[in-house]
Amino acid sequence: MSIVPPELRAFALTLADAARGETLPRFQSGCGADNKNEGGAWDPVTDADRQGELAIRGLIERHFPEHGISGEEFGVRDGSSRWSWSLDPVDGTRAFVFGLPSWTTLIALLERERPALGIVDTPALGELYIGDEDGAFLLRAGAPARGIAVSGCAELGEARLTTTDPALFDAAGAAAFAEVAARCRLVRYGLDAYGYARLAAGTIDLVIESGLKPHDYNALIPLVRGAGGVISDWRGGQDYGGGRVVAAASEALFDAALALLGPAA
């Protein structure tokens, strides 16, 4: 049974709605030649990020002023409760700038620093992924919530692997990733958090990353676990301080990846 009270779960969905109202209208707008003389192609993203986070923070401060908040844009606000929120209003900045719909909003609810509920919302795709100990679900506008589960893929030779950008690894990490990639059926780049969402939904089998920040991974942990997947740091533990994350669609696949990542971990 999930430790997350139903009212906090419902409130988390409200937060996603509020962020969406700020980010989605700014997507695929004003990001072209008009801004060319001031490097301003970044502005729409900054603005979407900032306004999205402000909308979420405002709701939390009004309804649960005792909750802590940690957001990408506006930093940490300590709370007095065992509950706190970890926020990334626009994960996948490059996708956003390229007008590609795979950017997400990440919302995690933590109980005493431990991620208990995770939401990956994809406003431009109309898909919201939510997971906790009770399971993982995909919500589409106008459709009933659908339970989702990892593929169960157990062998590297059958696995669809993704990482956001292989250039984010250090030398040892890049070599270890290349070892894994050479054994997988297919590799694909550039998905950010959406890769974990599709792992939870069963169409990606393995995600290996480094350089992630807490607001990048906190929401992914309950989602991947709720869908029956495995997620850990590169040593198989829960110390994500180095920003290195592995998520897999089965224990067997996880073990196979970890064996190859070990030397770099």
Place this chain on the structure above:
Amino acid sequence: MSIVPPELRAFALTLADAARGETLPRFQSGCGADNKNEGGAWDPVTDADRQGELAIRGLIERHFPEHGISGEEFGVRDGSSRWSWSLDPVDGTRAFVFGLPSWTTLIALLERERPALGIVDTPALGELYIGDEDGAFLLRAGAPARGIAVSGCAELGEARLTTTDPALFDAAGAAAFAEVAARCRLVRYGLDAYGYARLAAGTIDLVIESGLKPHDYNALIPLVRGAGGVISDWRGGQDYGGGRVVAAASEALFDAALALLGPAA
């Protein structure tokens, strides 16, 4: 004025509808561990490809039996008319297999071998891009057609560049691409034909590729031109026989890219 008669334009949209009816239901379905013992993770794609192309071919053969057809899956059928069709029912196979919505259906109408009308349909995104000499348009289900245009971005330093997979270049091509990429603001991979669609819609500025087949590029030419962009082979001509394509959001950007690609062209 477009040389494409209105009834053929309408018919082209009907073809996209027919393909969508075969491909979309097969997306994000049955592509997981169930197939693991027979390398069958590819089957859903092959099936979507095959059934999508059969649906299109069937309509053309019934309504315009004199038209030629060239499709990725079922090859060439000679016609007696000046009109012929070039088809790729699922472009972006990897995206399809990863459950990512950027795969497309490509439909080109050619007049005496020259692409006159191009459609890039993205069934999973609900976006259909269509272009000819009269302009380029984005059609979304339930919304009025919207005219689209390239960004006009004129400098590499401000450009959003994409290519599907840098591993598809030969050594000289890879070096030339790297020269361009080093000067661009952002680079992104893995988009296949969707990259050209987003170039036509103004959120990507430059696409550089090699290894494309006629069914990959025929639909892109009228679309990019209709949106005010430039598209050519790496020498600036219209000889795509080598599968090398450059598309740009302005003449200035096109010239800057071509200057760097020249040594490899």
